Amino acid sequence: MKLTSKGRYAVMALVDLARFDNINPVSLRDISLRQGISLDYLEQIFSKLKKDQIVKSIRGTQGGYVLSKKPNEIKLTNIFHAVDEKVKTVQCKKESKKGCNGKATKCVTHNLWDELETHINTFFEKKSLEDLLKNNTEQRA
Amino acid sequence: MKLTSKGRYAVMALVDLARFDNINPVSLRDISLRQGISLDYLEQIFSKLKKDQIVKSIRGTQGGYVLSKKPNEIKLTNIFHAVDEKVKTVQCKKESKKGCNGKATKCVTHNLWDELETHINTFFEKKSLEDLLKNNTEQRA
DNA sequence: ACTATACTTGACCAATTTAGTCAGGTATGT
């Protein structure tokens, strides 16, 4: 079970954005250089972030991206959801009321995976961009 | 971030094994039929479980597998470790004392991923096979 | 001794996903 780079990059880019968008919109080029992420790839990621209204875009020279909410209102869940980074532990194709994969009973580990998914998602729902920013400035001090 | 079927199958198979190995060794064929997992694939998985001494094998007719420890001594961590289902959130190739990927500073989200990894692993370290067995018999009642 | 059962090992493979690249656009401030 691993995180995809799309999810990781999205969070890295947004932390970067949050640190610099107070003055001017931040161009993807800058983020690309600072975070070492390919510009083309960033464009894909930001188009998704924009679709989910996590960022706003400003076109033209001196344009770039800005957060469309406050850092404490942007949770990891929101970011991951935007870039299709989803937590998937259960695979049962067909789940009826009482059974998995058409069987009469729930598969023996079904509850376990549900529990795990909840456990992970709770983590993502609690953490906001602001938390990460704090953590980061503390480190520099 | 998703669980691979190797990890899922390993846990399912071991729960099955734990329920039936009190009387006789359990053959992979039986597990295969009960859990709907391909026999060939189960063989791969059990060879790993055996290597990590989670199960013992008995060859020949009436042979099969048996747990080599008590269910409460087998944690999810042990199972996942055996079948190479590892939790990987951080990707930084080179991490020196203070930096990632050769840079001077830790990447802004490094602590976050570490935290997430710990959060998930804690879950795996707490859960034992016994917990799953209990949960399962409760369900049938 | 023979045979059926069941573990053992390793090679192989198709499909999917991932992590991007590439090649064009379009909008806008100066």
Place this chain on the structure above:
DNA sequence: ACATACCTGACTAAATTGGTCAAGTATAGT
């Protein structure tokens, strides 16, 4: 007009996944 920077979609190489297939070896029962 022109440079900057967003926008969009097609494409692809490499890795991973989720297996299958083939050819063993060990052992219990007859």
